[in-house]
Amino acid sequence: MSLLAPPVAAPFGALVAACQARGELVVQPRMGFADPAAMRAGLLATGAARAATIGTVTLDSYTRVGDHGAVRQALAAGADLNGYPLVDHDHDVTAAMLAGLGFPVQVRHGSADPRRIVLALLDHGLHATEGGPVSYCLPYSRTPLATAVEHWRQACALLAAHPDAHLETFGGCMMGQLCPPSLLVALSVLEGMFFWEHGIRCISFSYAQQTHPGQDEEALAALRTLIGRYVPHARAHMVVYTYMGVYPRTPGGALGLLAESARLAVRAGAGRLIVKTTAEAHRLPTVAENVAALEYAAAAARSAHRRSSTADTGVLAEATDLIDNVLSLDDDLGTALVKAFATGQLDVPFCLHPDNAGRARGYLDAEGRLRWQRVGAMPIAAGPPGPDRITAAGLLDALRFVERRFDSTSLEWSGP
Amino acid sequence: MNGPTMSIEVAGLSAIVTSLSSDAHTWNLVYLQLVLEELGVRVANLGACVPDEVIVGECAERRPDLVVVSSLNGHGCRDGVRLIGALRAEPALVATPVVIGGKLDVAASDNSARLLSAGFDAVFDDTAGLLPFRSFVRTLAGRAGLPIGTR
Numbered sequence: 001m002s003l004l005a006p007p008v009a010a011p012f013g014a015l016v017a018a019c020q021a022r023g024e025l026v027v028q029p030r031m032g033f034a035d036p037a038a039m040r041a042g043l044l045a046t047g048a049a050r051a052a053t054i055g056t057v058t059l060d061s062y063t064r065v066g067d068h069g070a071v072r073q074a075l076a077a078g079a080d081l082n083g084y085p086l087v088d089h090d091h092d093v094t095a096a097m098l099a100g101l102g103f104p105v106q107v108r109h110g111s112a113d114p115r116r117i118v119l120a121l122l123d124h125g126l127h128a129t130e131g132g133p134v135s136y137c138l139p140y141s142r143t144p145l146a147t148a149v150e151h152w153r154q155a156c157a158l159l160a161a162h163p164d165a166h167l168e169t170f171g172g173c174m175m176g177q178l179c180p181p182s183l184l185v186a187l188s189v190l191e192g193m194f195f196w197e198h199g200i201r202c203i204s205f206s207y208a209q210q211t212h213p214g215q216d217e218e219a220l221a222a223l224r225t226l227i228g229r230y231v232p233h234a235r236a237h238m239v240v241y242t243y244m245g246v247y248p249r250t251p252g253g254a255l256g257l258l259a260e261s262a263r264l265a266v267r268a269g270a271g272r273l274i275v276k277t278t279a280e281a282h283r284l285p286t287v288a289e290n291v292a293a294l295e296y297a298a299a300a301a302r303s304a305h306r307r308s309s310t311a312d313t314g315v316l317a318e319a320t321d322l323i324d325n326v327l328s329l330d331d332d333l334g335t336a337l338v339k340a341f342a343t344g345q346l347d348v349p350f351c352l353h354p355d356n357a358g359r360a361r362g363y364l365d366a367e368g369r370l371r372w373q374r375v376g377a378m379p380i381a382a383g384p385p386g387p388d389r390i391t392a393a394g395l396l397d398a399l400r401f402v403e404r405r406f407d408s409t410s411l412e413w414s415g416p
Numbered sequence: 417m418n419g420p421t422m423s424i425e426v427a428g429l430s431a432i433v434t435s436l437s438s439d440a441h442t443w444n445l446v447y448l449q450l451v452l453e454e455l456g457v458r459v460a461n462l463g464a465c466v467p468d469e470v471i472v473g474e475c476a477e478r479r480p481d482l483v484v485v486s487s488l489n490g491h492g493c494r495d496g497v498r499l500i501g502a503l504r505a506e507p508a509l510v511a512t513p514v515v516i517g518g519k520l521d522v523a524a525s526d527n528s529a530r531l532l533s534a535g536f537d538a539v540f541d542d543t544a545g546l547l548p549f550r551s552f553v554r555t556l557a558g559r560a561g562l563p564i565g566t567r
Contacts, residue, residue, distance in 0.1 A: 061438040061489050065465055070438070074494070080521075082490040110440060140440035141465045175442075350446050352463030392450035399443060
């Protein structure tokens with residue numbers, strides 16, 4: 001609506017780069033409310049937090065799967081949704097929600113077909129979103145991978161029309177937990193290459209904190225090296241996700257894990273962190289809990305320093321082999337990705353999607369590092385023999401490894 | 417009770433494990449598959465974001481002894497009520513045991529009555545642990561005398 005000021009904000013990528021240049025980690029919540037007033041209040045609170053922040057608008061899951069009929073029914077019935085229905089709210093409602101925020105907002109959605117979402121965000125003057133043809137297809141949909149690749153090709157082309165377009169790979173977060181880091185790094189790089197091929201010039205590369213700080217630091221060092229090698233001309237930064245698996249239940253444990261992720265981000269030279277809150281294990285966080293998490297993470301980041309070297313246990317070599325093998329399958333990267341999954345040469349552990357081979361499996365070794373138990377048809381070596389067969393109890397144990405480590409030490413824990 | 421004993425108890429049952437149309441969570445599905453397999457149940461796992469018509473089609477084709485719906489995204493009650501209507505509208509699935517569990521709405525309220533009256537055979541709250549679910553599966557096997565739905 002013409003009476004409302006358009007959202008004026010620094011470009012997403014430029015803001016992160018400026019913060020990184022002055023040694024400040026950008027922190028960002030996960031946040032999405034169906035109610036426009038609540039969504040705006042959340043964004044304003046994010047902007048006012050004592051930290052360098054970027055705002056988040058997470059969409060509801062009906063929008064994610066493209067079920068706009070269900071969105072409109074829910075809105076008409078006044079029912080609650082689990083995120084902001086960007087495509088179906090009236091244009092003026094969203095324009096007012098976003099008006100004059102003065103800081104960049106990233107639209108987060110999880111969709112294997114983001115075309116309408118990209119059009120909607122561009123329509124509101126936004127330019128930053130995230131995902132990828134693999135990472136928003138295999139874990140979160142039953143859409144055939146080839147279809148998702150085509151949708152994402154078109155979505156990239158739409159988004160690339162905006163001069164400040166920013167796209168983040170979600171490939172470094174596959175399944176949230178129990179995926180060995182070399183595959184996360186390879187998928188993050190491959191999705192970034194896909195974005196670049198389809199016209200996106202400002203790209204962030206994700207990596208989700210896993211189970212072992214040293215291994216995570218090595219993975220991020222590998223990611224940095226491979227961005228330089230395969231997407232050398234992109235305006236790029238790395239984004240770390242605070243642990244996405246089963247989260248500590250105690251406030252001390254939750255904050256300890258958050259602080260560890262913030263320090264990891266700084267040590268490894270990442271520009272941005274997506275935080276988790278003390279409510280994570282219990283329910284969706286309130287705005288206040290999100291602000292507390294942002295400020296806590298920013299404080300923890302200030303106490304950490306960039307590290308110049310990390311141990312090499314082979315993450316870089318494995319990720320390189322995975323990427324080079326995919327690139328050898330076809331001249332077109334989208335086609336190569338489809339071929340790689342169809343033949344199990346990329347294979348995500350515990351992923352139930354019909355296009356994932358499901359022969360690979362990771363496990364946690366005695367030191368808490370994620371290792372390969374079986375690699376399926378991927379061109380890498382399995383680690384030393386792990387447990388024979390996973391049981392329900394064994395799976396729960398592995399899923400709860402990080403929760404246990406942080407909850408059991410939270411009483412001794414004393415500050416960021 | 418140990419695993420092998422339970423396996424004998426329910427050997428022969430087949431189950432479909434599935435999420436709902438808008439729900440992308442899958443660790444719950446991976447875990448439930450392992451739990452059921454350890455009870456001796458054969459499992460077809462449909463994975464994330466399964467449209468109602470796919471669930472109905474798979475159930476009509478496979479004729480499972482049990483359908484396990486698991487949802488964590490807060491839309492489970494809305495989507496579950498819609499799904500069970502579609503399942504019960506299929507003549508072959510009128511009496512198929514269908515259960516649902518997880519976090520079923522955004523507000524963590526009690527939806528059991530609504531889901532049961534809509535046609536689910538049981539509703540499992542995610543705070544109650546797995547014992548009630550395991551008991552249900554064992555009872556199902558026991559009720560049959562021999563594996564239900566033997567083909």
